[in-house]
Amino acid sequence: MSILNRTRTPKRAAKGLAESNPGRKLLGSKFATITVWTIAALWTIPTLGIFTTSFRDKKDIVTNGWWNIFIHPHLTLANYHAVFFGDGQSGLTNGVLPYFINSLVITIPAVLFPITIATMAAYCLSWVKFRGSDFIFFFIFALQIVPIQMSLIPLLQLFTGGVHLGTVTLIPKLGIAGKFAGIWLPHTMFALPLAIYLLHNFISSLPRDLMEAAHVDGASHFTVFRRIVLPLSVPAIAAFSIFQFLWVWNDLLVALSFSAGTEGIEPVNAKLAGLVGTWGSHWEYLTAGAFVTIAVPLIVFFSLQRYFVRGLLAGSVK
Amino acid sequence: MQIRKKGMLVAVAAATVALVATFVAPANAGTSSAACANVGSGYAVNKGATVEVFTSVVGDELSRYQAASKDFTACTGITINWNGSNSFESQLPVRVAGGTAPDLALIPQPGLLAQMVATGKVATPPSAVTNNVNRYWSKSWRDLGSVNGKFYAAPNSANLKSLVWYSPKQFAKYGYTVPTTWAAMLAQSDKMAAAKQTAWCGGLGSGSATGWPATDWLEEVVVREAGATVYNNWINHTVKFSDAPIIHAMNTVWGWMGNSKYVGTVSTIATTTFQNAGVNIPTGGCMQLQQASFYAASFPTGTVVSPTGDAWVYYLPGINPAVTTPVEGGGEFYAAFNSNKATQEVQTYLSTPQWAVSRIKAAGSNGGWLSANTGVPNSAYSNALDALSAKYLADKSSTFVFDASDAMPAAVGAGTEWTQLTNWFATGASATTIAKAIDASWPTN
Incomplete structure (x- = not known):
């Protein structure tokens, strides 16, 4: 309930701002609406092209442009059939469906782990005062600069x-290459700096009075974290979860490098990439494959989107 | 909320069933005398062992490798895990450096093989492999599997690049014939141009490998004009791109594939994908395309690929009579990254004619797999296109050269040569400018 109350107030404030701000007025005009719609339409054209191509026959695809589908509608589900059930040429006998499970097994823990660690770390860095906490926060923030490609090997x-x-063995060999853990760990590591940064900004902006009142009532740090900070941070956590889910789901590089050729743990992206064949002669399957794989992120995005804008704003802009 | 949750549960359950169904494979590997007869003798039984072969082959072709190695598994108990990836060339160095090297890797570029040998992780093959290669492959193939004179990797498949795709139906319709000399080929192209037909089509687009078809055109002309010695010196940069023979060859390519009379707007070649370049051949929208034997897979389904059908190939004729039957091809090589017993058994099997025949059988009438193994009889090929290609590859009198861009250092052969030749077709810059730009990028050490 408290979350709902919190969000209503800024809305009212925004309205007042729009009335007094000439820039906002301009953006609300008809001209702006038309511009925005034009840009949105232009932006969607390539996606529309891929979408219509995914329903076309290979012969049509290679001989004329996708817009011909509106003049000569000749639709086929062959590409989708190939992606789901294999193409009958024994290429991918079972299609990519089984690999959806692998993708989920990789993605869900790779979202939960960094979120859990980052929420705790963010609370600790913003509300538990200890020597060097600012330096640690700065150091973690700076770690975002390390590119993932550099650290693969x-x-x-x-x-x-x-x-x-x-x-002397400083760290024993972990032996997790080619196991799911070997994919979860890199994803978690690379998500943490940004996750801690975003959540730190959000959590440190929570009202101090709340924490102090709780401490006066005898609450420990853990109780404050669990009963106050966690419920209040849901929008920020949800927003970052969407981000992280999309990144991990769309990832191909980490999955390819760390699955170490173990067939059973490859995500759906790795399998889709192989659909084109050795000489790239079946690229039409990729159009259908693209829409099959984005289905899951779209479900996640639409079911969590009401948190999205709210959470992002809460984390970055104060 | 309740409904959504239920829906998700059903989806998860359905997908789990599919997953289980996929991974429950029969595991009854044991010795079978019928299978052993096809495999050959001398292999130790090694039940339960799995050997991973990492390869750039994916999709249909990968499953044919799986099918072809069934007899070996049935006979020896060793399972071969064929693991294909489109990003093989970038993944292999990462895996080798990261300590998760595969047992065997099927490497298509001698340049990459040399790079792997330089890491010190490539194992020396057992004597059985060396003996097989000495017995069944020509010296040029053995040399390609060697680095600094030491033999490392046995060849696998071969592909023939010196082919021109055309439509026998369209040729018959307009009274064209298959040319047997370079001059006759261009003369006939002039006729096509006069009849307002597109004599040649081409496409360089291939994702991050855009430009490779142009390297093939240049290589074909270099070996046809200057012969194998200049060609091989060109690979090791004793002959530079800006030296006379290569510049001459570039001008010949420009008079052929860069000739707007034959191809229409030259710059479109740079922007067309190689897969789409020849799709209009069956309908006469384009008359000829120089492309390798594997282009057969790029025609739309329903295209009849036969000597009288919608699409077929002729041998790209020679230029200089002193160079007899110049043939350019590509191939792959098996490098081992450990000396385990099972790895060596597999390595040995993959160097035998029995393996090649089994792989050819797995391809069936679709074809698409050739071997330069001289122990394979031409009658083993049930696909006419493969039989024709194999004939040129196995021909002792032919001048065989390996794809130069694959053998050059990767910075050039898989880098600047691709980009500069694409640039050449896109902008029409002078051959000298392009050649100098490629030479400048040659690694110094």
């Missing part, structure tokens, strides 16, 4: 060989 070496200094 060192991380893989850590998983397979551990870290040794001469004969």
Whole structure:
């Protein structure tokens, strides 16, 4: 309930702002509406092209443009059939459906782990005062700069060989390359800096009075975290979950590098990439495959989108 | 909310069933005498062992590899896990450096093989493999599997690039014939141009590998004009791109594929994907396309690929009579990353004619798989296109050269040569400018 109340007030404030701000007035005009719709339409054209192509016959695809579908509607579900059930040429006998489970098994923990750790870390960095907490926060923030491509091989070496200094083993080999854990860990590691940053900004802006009142009532840090901070942070957590879900779901690089050729743990993206065939002669399957794979992120996005804008604003702009 | 949750549960349950159904495969590997007869003798039984072969082959073709190795598994108990990835070329170095190297890798570029050998992780093949390769492959193939004179990798399949796709039906309709000399080929192209037909079509687009078809055109002309010695010196950069023979060859290519009389607007070649380049051949929208034997898969379903059908190939004729039957091809090589018993057994099997025949059988009448293994009889091919290609590959009198861009250092052969030749077709810059730009990018060490 408290969340609902909180969001109503800024809305009213925004309305007042629009009336007094000439920039807002301009954006609300008919001209602006038309511009926005034109840009949106232009932006959608390539997607529309892929979408119509996914229903066309290979012969049509290679001989004329996708817009011909409106003049000569000749629709086929062959591409979707190939993606779901294989193409009958024994290429992908079972289609990509089984790999959806792999994608989910990879994605769900890879969203839950960083969110859990980041929420706790963000609370700790904003409300538990200890020496060097600012430095740690700054250091974590700076870690966002490390590009994932640079750390693929060192991380893989850590998983397979551990870290040794001469004969002293600093970190034993983890032995998780080619297992799901070997994919969860890199995703978690790379999500943490941004997750902690976003959630820190949100959690540190919670009213101090709430925390103090709770502490006066004898609540420990853990109780405050669980009973006050966690319920209040739901919009920010949901917003970051959407982000992280989309990143992990769409990821191909980490999955390819860390699945280490283990067929059973490959996500659906890795399988889809293979649908085109060795010489790329079946690229028409990719059009259907693209729409099959975006189905899940779309469901996640639409079911959580009411948190999305709210959560992002709460985390970044104050 | 309740309904949505239920729906998701059903979806998860359905998908789980599908998952279980996929991964419950029969695991009754054991020795079978019928299978062993097809495999050959001398293999130790090694029940339960799995050997991973990492490859760039995916889709249909990968499942034919799986089918072809069934007898071996039935006979020896060793399961071969064919693991294909489109990003093989970038994944293999990552896996080798990261410590998750596959047992065997099927490497299509001698340049990449050399790079892998340089890491020190490639195992020396057992003597059985060396013996097979000495016995069944020509010296040029053995050399391609060697690095600094030391043999590492046995060849797998081969593909023939020196082919021109055309439509026998369209040729018959207009009274064209298959040319046997370069001059006759261009003379007939002039006739097509005069009749307002597109004599040649081409496409360089291929995602991040855009430009490779142009390297093939240049290579074909270089070997046809200057012969194998200049060609091989060109690969190791003793002959530079800006040297006379290569510039001459570039001008010949420009008079052929860069000739607006034959191809229409030249710059469209740079923007057309190679898969789409020849799709109008069956209908006469375009008369000829220089492309490798594997282009057969790019025609729309229903296209009859036969000597009298919608599409077929002729051998790209020679230019210089001193160079007899110049043939350009590509191929793949098996490199091992450990010396385990099971890995070596598989490595040995993959170098035998028995394996090649089994793989050809798995391809069936669709074809698409050739071997330069001389132990394979031409009668093994049930696909006419493959039989024709294999004839040229196995021909002892032919001048065989390997795809130069695959053998050059990757920075050039899979880098600047692609981009500069694409640039050449897109802008029509002079051959000298393009050649100099490629030379400048040659790695110094």
